[in-house]
Amino acid sequence: MKSFFTPILFVFALLISIPSFAGDIGYVGEEGTEIEVFRVSSPAAEYPRRAIRLGIEGSVKLEFDVDTDGSVLDPYVVESSPAGVFDRASIKAVRKFLYQPPTYNGTSVKVNNVQISLTFKLAE
Numbered sequence: 203m204k205s206f207f208t209p210i211l212f213v214f215a216l217l218i219s220i221p222s223f224a225g226d227i228g229y230v231g232e233e234g235t236e237i238e239v240f241r242v243s244s245p246a247a248e249y250p251r252r253a254i255r256l257g258i259e260g261s262v263k264l265e266f267d268v269d270t271d272g273s274v275l276d277p278y279v280v281e282s283s284p285a286g287v288f289d290r291a292s293i294k295a296v297r298k299f300l301y302q303p304p305t306y307n308g309t310s311v312k313v314n315n316v317q318i319s320l321t322f323k324l325a326e
Contacts, residue, residue, distance in 0.1 A: 225238035225239060225240045226238070226239050226240075226241065226301075226316050226317075226318055227239075227316065227317070228267070228268060228304075228313035228314055228315055228316035229313065229314050229315050230304075230306050230311045230312070230313055230314065231306070231311075235306065237304060237306055237311075237313055239268050239301045239302065239304050239313050239316060240301060240302045241299055241300070241301055241302075242272070242300050242301060242302055243298070243299065243300040244295075244298075244299045244300075245295055245298045245299075246295065247288070247291045247292055247294070247295035247296075247320055247322070248291050248294070248295070249291070249322055249324075250287065250288065250290075250291050252287075253287055253288065253322065254324065257324060258284065258287055258322075259322055259323050259324055260282065260283050260284050260287055260288050260321075260322050261282070261283055261288070261319055261320065261321045261322065262279055262281075262282040262283075262288045262289060262292040262319065262320050262322075263279070263280040263281045263282070263317060263318070263319045264277050264278065264279055264280060264292055264293065264296055264317065264318055264319075264320070265277070265278060265280050265315055265316065265317045266278070266296060266316055267312060267313060267314050267315070267316065268301045268304055268312065268313040268316055269312055270303060270304070270310040270311060270312055271303055272300050272301040272302055272303045272304070273300065273301075274296055274297055274298075274299050274300075274301075275312075277292075277293050277296045277297060278293070279292065279293065280317065288320070288322050291322075292320050295320070296318070296320075
């Protein structure tokens, strides 16, 4: 018989993994000028069921580019702890992020090497 609290814990775990809406930093142009990009949508990462069952918490640092329309391009894991546990869920979530279309000096630009961290924490 399943525990009544498992679904509640799962939903709470999803809410904890929501990243903040603060501006993220990336780089534009050949000279690598630093620019701030702002998320308008960042769906929560799905907490892996195995990690919930085993009580595992952790974090993932990702890097990606933001296209001229604000979509995320080519996300990949820079580091994760514990390794491999939350990588797939993080990449899947970040692909759904949407940013304000980035501009620099009044021109629409692609922003490179944006790095963010997602934290996965279970309810206490």
